[in-house]
Amino acid sequence: MRSSTPRRRPLALAVLTLTAALLPAVPPTAAAGPSASTSASAPQECAPEVATAGGIEVRAKPGAKVPEPPASGGGPDLLQGREPVALSAPGSIRVPTSVHVIAAGPTRAEGYLSPAEVEAQIDVLNTAFAGQGGPGAADTAFRFDTVGTDWTVNPAWYQMLPGSTAEQQAKTALRDGGDETLNIYLSGLGGGLLGYAYFPQQGGDSKPWRDGVVVLNESIPGGAEDDYDGGDTLPHEVGHWLGLYHTFQGGCSTANDRVTDTPAMAVPTSGCPQGKDTCLKDAGLDPVENFMDYSYDECMFAFTPGQAARMDAVWQAFRAGDR
Ligand SMILES: [Ca+2]
Ligand SMILES: [Ca+2]
Ligand SMILES: [Zn+2]
Numbered sequence: 001m002r003s004s005t006p007r008r009r010p011l012a013l014a015v016l017t018l019t020a021a022l023l024p025a026v027p028p029t030a031a032a033g034p035s036a037s038t039s040a041s042a043p044q045e046c047a048p049e050v051a052t053a054g055g056i057e058v059r060a061k062p063g064a065k066v067p068e069p070p071a072s073g074g075g076p077d078l079l080q081g082r083e084p085v086a087l088s089a090p091g092s093i094r095v096p097t098s099v100h101v102i103a104a105g106p107t108r109a110e111g112y113l114s115p116a117e118v119e120a121q122i123d124v125l126n127t128a129f130a131g132q133g134g135p136g137a138a139d140t141a142f143r144f145d146t147v148g149t150d151w152t153v154n155p156a157w158y159q160m161l162p163g164s165t166a167e168q169q170a171k172t173a174l175r176d177g178g179d180e181t182l183n184i185y186l187s188g189l190g191g192g193l194l195g196y197a198y199f200p201q202q203g204g205d206s207k208p209w210r211d212g213v214v215v216l217n218e219s220i221p222g223g224a225e226d227d228y229d230g231g232d233t234l235p236h237e238v239g240h241w242l243g244l245y246h247t248f249q250g251g252c253s254t255a256n257d258r259v260t261d262t263p264a265m266a267v268p269t270s271g272c273p274q275g276k277d278t279c280l281k282d283a284g285l286d287p288v289e290n291f292m293d294y295s296y297d298e299c300m301f302a303f304t305p306g307q308a309a310r311m312d313a314v315w316q317a318f319r320a321g322d323r
Helices: 012-025 115-129 165-174 233-241 305-322
Strands: 056-060 093-103 142-153 182-187 193-198 213-216
Touching: 056 233, 093 115, 093 165, 093 305, 115 142, 115 233, 142 165, 165 182, 182 233, 193 233, 213 233
Parallel strands: 093 142, 093 182, 182 213
Antiparallel strands: 056 193, 193 213
16 A cells, blocks of 8 residues: 655645644643643642543644644543553454445545445554554554444535534434444545544543544545545544544653653654654654654554553543443
8 A cells, every 4th residue: 555665745844834733732731730730741640530521633734724622631641540451462352333424415526435445444444453554563452343334415514523513413413332333434524634533531421422533535545635545544543532642742751642662752744754853862763654643644554562552451441341
């Protein structure tokens, strides 16, 4: 799916634009109140596990018009205060997966994807979580079994931007299952968004309909979205659905994205730069190959073992109970 030689683009302007748009939202605890002001890495050991609004995460193209919302809703980290759990074996967690195609009309140009296109997208998802996307990629516990696919023609829902009435109406009408079921909405979006997702909800969910991932239809394998047409937006959003932050979350802080084996990075990546290192005091180059960065699909292919373990723990804490 990927060429062996990453294409190089003039990236500087795109990076600057994206950085300017995203910087206010990047620090994971900046909006979390006074207790987070001294160090992003200091665990709040006595903090109660309280209900929070939960987080929304989006993948956006450079220059996206829709600003990125805060990552975690300002609450404590999902796994804060929880005991470590035993790791699940690779491939041992089968996630029931329900796919909802939302089109503006009955033609492919209006987003009416074919069954084969949907299947190809789920194949990319499973390849990603099996660690088969490229060298060094971790095999995770997760595999995704399609339990249903439905098609809806509704121009009013086609964009379904985060927080919109269209999002609520579409999801309320179409969502299947409970916390354990991955609901995927393939729609037209807009505003430069490639996709968005919500973290599992802590302490009870006031909007259970919201759970799921929304992905730009043209980001599927072979879609029309240049540079983001390898199908890698979906694994990125599912990473969020399983509690992963962006790898640039928290910038060069120690806690960073709450995963120890992803080198810290100061800013999101655009394109496929080689040798990018924006946190010189943190060992390792920026993980541009990671699904949780913003790189082009052709060079985005890996979760790390640490991310696999975090997703496993988040699954066990927030989603497995509904299976
Ligand atoms: Ca990290
Ligand atoms: Ca570094
Ligand atoms: Zn994201």
